[in-house]
Amino acid sequence: MSRLESIDTTRLRWFVAVAEELHFARAARGLGISRQRLSGTVIELEEELGTKLFVPGAQPTQLSPDGQEVLSEARALIAAADAAEPRVESAATDRLRVGFVPGVTVTKWERIWADRFPDIALTLTPIPMKEQEQALREGAVDMCFVRLPIDREGMSAIPLYRELPVVVVPKDHPIALFEQVATKDLADERMQDASDLDDAAMTMELVAAVSGAAIVPHSIARLHHRKDLVYRTVTDVPETEIALAWPAAKTTELAEEFVGVVRGRSQRSSRSPSGQQPEKKKQPVAKKAVVKKAGVKKGGAKKPATPSRQGGAKNPGKRRGR
Known part of the structure; x- marks a missing residue:
């Protein structure tokens, strides 16, 4: 039994990211987390395993001999976990992959999407700024929060906000x-x-x-x-400007729904696909029964309307001011 089997896969992935980059800041950026959080996780992992995974004080970062062994074991466990996951993920045929460049915070939109579309997976991926267009044009993500300018040919882009x-x-x-x-x-x-x-x-x-x-x-x-x-x-x-961009030829319903989430539209907005409900057919109105009164011919004089209490005619038997 591997000594790493009791450690959750996420922490192993974070360790592997640092071990492969040999640079904490770049690894944290690629994972979309803070450097401090990543460093803290590695320290906790070292304490749990009772060994140093990286050479203390080494510049640049270097794996220790024990770190090399742990890296090999961690990769094997992660590969086994990944091999077991596709069957579960393939059941979700609908998903949206959204990238974001450094500096963009996507937590709010992720929460709204989860509340509004709990059955549709939203995958958020940190993308280096220099790769933002490439990620869109090569299909690595469906949409991406980019930092303008970008080449607009074949792209749809909605400017969101400016940064000082x-x-x-x-x-x-x-x-x-x-x-x-x-x-x-x-x-x-x-x-x-x-x-x-x-x-x-x-x-x-x-x-x-x-x-x-x-x-x-x-x-x-x-x-x-x-x-x-x-x-x-x-x-x-x-100022710099942040926009949400995607290939114009791939403007799907999910893409339009995400645009609605980012722009703050309500769930019932008519501009979102899910808010465009088909009109209900009008039910036929039941005709009122017509009662003919004796002595009144069709087309004859109508019975005068009874005056209402508010705004109706005054009692003719009374005078004003008396």
């Missing part, structure tokens, strides 16, 4: 005293290249190490928040 740019600096930096700054205020700073948002964790490391600065979207600074760094709004740098 912020500058990240060490906590004791003079800029930390201000609420917002302009680029001219950063003219003498050692600016780090932050164009690769997929490697933002390393950018933050550099800012902390050399007391530099970096400009990134607000969500990225928040995602990689550290106690030794602060971020302040930059007033004259263009």
Whole structure:
């Protein structure tokens, strides 16, 4: 019996991700979790197994001899678990695969979808920003929360919101005293290249190490928040824009339903497929029986209507003011 059989598969997958990447930040990004949570899970795993899985203090990250053995065992257990799962998953013929780039939080939409469509699986996959278009065009996901711009040819895209740019600096930096700054205020700073948002964790490391600065979207600074760094709004740098995109030729009913969820439409909205209920046929109205009264011929004089209490005729026998 393997010593890992009592450990849940999710924790094993997280360990394998770190062991294969040999980089905690990249592994956490690929798993869609925080670096702190991933590190904590590995520490708990080491305590449970009574051994070090990685060489302490090694830069770059290195597996220990015991870690190599655990990696081999973990891969075998994960493969066995995956082999047993497809039969269960194949029963769900309807599913929607949605990707999201770093900085996008999808928890709210995931919860609404689960409440509204409990029988339709929603798979959420973290996608590196540099692979966002490729993931859509090659069918790795059905839809994706992307950071604009993208090539719009053959794509449908709904802009959702804009993100303010912020500058990240060490906590004791003079800029930390201000609420917002302009680029001219950063003219003498050692600016780090932050164009690769997929490697933002390393950018933050550099800012902390050399007391530099970096400009990134607000969500990225928040995602990689550290106690030794602060971020302040930059007033004259263009905002970035987040959109939901998908191949136009694959605009399915599920895609339209997800658009409705993201845009905040109600479940009964007529703009969503599930809200477009067929009109009910009108039931024939029963005709009232006509009672003919004696002495009144068809087309004769009608009986005067009885006045109502509110707004009706006054009693002719009374005078006003008396």
